[in-house]
Each structure stands twice: as C-alpha cells, then as structure tokens.
Amino acid sequence: QVQLVQSGAELRKPGDSVTVSCKTSGYIFTNHYVHWVRQAPGQGFEWMGIVKPSQGTTRYTPNLQGRVTMTWDTTTSTVYMELGSLRSEDTAVYYCARESAFEGKEFDYWGQGTLLTVSS
Amino acid sequence: SYELTQSPSVSVSPGQTARITCSGDKLGDKYVCWYQQKPGRSPVLVMYQDSKRPSGIPARFSGSNSGNTATLTISGTQAVDEADYYCQAWDRIAVFGGGTKLTVL
Numbered sequence: 097q098v099q100l101v102q103s104g105a106e107l108r109k110p111g112d113s114v115t116v117s118c119k120t121s122g123y124i125f126t127n128h129y130v131h132w133v134r135q136a137p138g139q140g141f142e143w144m145g146i147v148k149p150s151q152g153t154t155r156y157t158p159n160l161q162g163r164v165t166m167t168w169d170t171t172t173s174t175v176y177m178e179l180g181s182l183r184s185e186d187t188a189v190y191y192c193a194r195e196s197a198f199e200g201k202e203f204d205y206w207g208q209g210t211l212l213t214v215s216s
Numbered sequence: 217s218y219e220l221t222q223s224p225s226v227s228v229s230p231g232q233t234a235r236i237t238c239s240g241d242k243l244g245d246k247y248v249c250w251y252q253q254k255p256g257r258s259p260v261l262v263m264y265q266d267s268k269r270p271s272g273i274p275a276r277f278s279g280s281n282s283g284n285t286a287t288l289t290i291s292g293t294q295a296v297d298e299a300d301y302y303c304q305a306w307d308r309i310a311v312f313g314g315g316t317k318l319t320v321l
Contacts, residue, residue, distance in 0.1 A: 131310065141259075141302060143310035157309050191258060200247035200265040201306060206258040 098122035100130075100192050100207035107213045113180035116210045118192030125173040126150040129195040131203060132166060132177045134188040142188075146195070147175050182214045218307035220314075227319040234290040236316045238303030241284060246305040248286040250279060253315075254299045262301075263288055295320050 103117040118130065132144040145156035147166045154166045165178045175192055190210045193203035220240045228234040238248060248266050251259035262273050266281035276291045286305075290297055298320045303313040 133310070140314045141304075141312040143312070193259075196261075196264065198264055198268075200249055201310075202247075202249040202261055202264040202304070203251075203259070203310075204261050204264075204270065206260075209258055 098194065098205045100194060100205055102190075102192060102207040102210045105211040105213070107215070108182050109216055110183055110214060112182050112214075113178060114182065114212055115176055115178045116190050116192075116212070118175045118177070118207050120173045120175065120194070123194075125170060128197070130168070130175045131193045131195060132164075132175075132190065133193055133203070134190045135209075136185075136188040139188075144177070144190075149175075179212075182212075184214050186212060187214045188212060218305075218311050220303055220305060220311055222301075222303060222313040222316045224314070225317045225319065227321055228293050229321050230295060231292055234293045234297070234318055234320075236288045236290075236301050236303075236318065238286045238288075238313045239284050240305065240311075243284050243286055243305065244282045246281075246307070248279070248281045248303055248305050250288045251302045251304065252297075252299045253302065259302065290318075293318075293320055 099121045101119045106114050108114050126149045130147045133141050135141050149168050163180050168175045192207040194205040196202045196204035222238050250263040252262045253259045263279040267279040278289045280287050300315045302315045
C-alpha cells in the first residue's frame, strides 16, 4: 500500500534551518510528484512547493522562495524539504503529499505530518 | 492572488444532509477537490475533480461545481463525518479554502 512516512518533530531557534524527510513506498517513485504543505496551529493549509522526480525539477511558492529547498533521493524514494532562516511564524505541521494521477492534480496520499516548533 | 472562501462552520443532526460550500472567482472553470481532516490527523481526500469519489469514500459523499461555487454534500450525515473540510483548487499554486467545521449534533 502507498505510504509516506515523515521524520519526527523538530524544535529550532529563530534563524536556524530544518530538514524534514518523507520516505515514500508502495508505488513507483518517479510516477508521481510530491508536494509539501504546511498547517499552522489552528489554521488552514499553505502549499509550499512541488518535487517532480521524473523531470528533475522543483517549484516553490513565491512566499517562501529563497528560504525553501526541496530535494529527493530516487534510490531511497525519499523527498526532503529544507527551510532556512526560521521565524516563529514557521511553527506548523509540515506534510508531504503525493499528487494523484488524476487530471485535477489532487493530493491522494499524505504523510503523517511533522511538527516544527520555532522558539527561542 | 486567488482565494477560496468557506463558511467557518456547519451543523446538522444525524441523518440530515450537510452542504459545505466553497466560493471563488470562476471556480467552475477549475477542478475542485475536498479533504476531510479530523483532529490530530492528516487530511483525507474525499472528493476529486469536482464530483468523483476516491475508492473507500462512502456514497453519501457527493460534489458539484458550477459558476463561482463548489459544494460538498453529505447525505445521511453520520457522527463519524464530524470533521474539518477543506476545498482546494489550482491557480498556478495549490489554493485551499479556510476550512469548514462540520458538527453533527
């Protein structure tokens, strides 16, 4: 079965950086794009960016351009999201999500989420 | 930037029909999907391409999208359906509605 398993909770100070991993399984890694989405406490969702392993490309939301880097390792079917220059507003649960094969590009499978707390 | 607007809350009695709406400029020209999220859990896709149900989603869930409004309808609402529901569409980036808390009284 399809699974996306993320790394554990992180605590960072303002100005630090963090890397969250998302190990996928149960499908051919290069057949689907993977997205990162975050959810601040009690808030809605913010799309962060997309990883396209089959094309070797990434695209990020303009709001985070310059602070976020997404990479992947095809040999382990793992996607990584690095966020730098952390600020308190980055405190959120970070999710990786697989893009479906449907025309609407929905997110059909999600990781369990990784809580990032940014606090001095 | 593109925005999707949802009512913050909807309440229904068990067995009634719940309608959760999502509005956006010319939303009917885009595909809309819906996610269900229960407290402390990851979102679950419950509707895609406006009106298609993923495998495993009960038939009481249905969807529509026309004009400026998309609607997720839950017929014969059950207590297990109590959750937050988010609509989502694409406008260069993935855009989410603010979420609707469905309470089953």
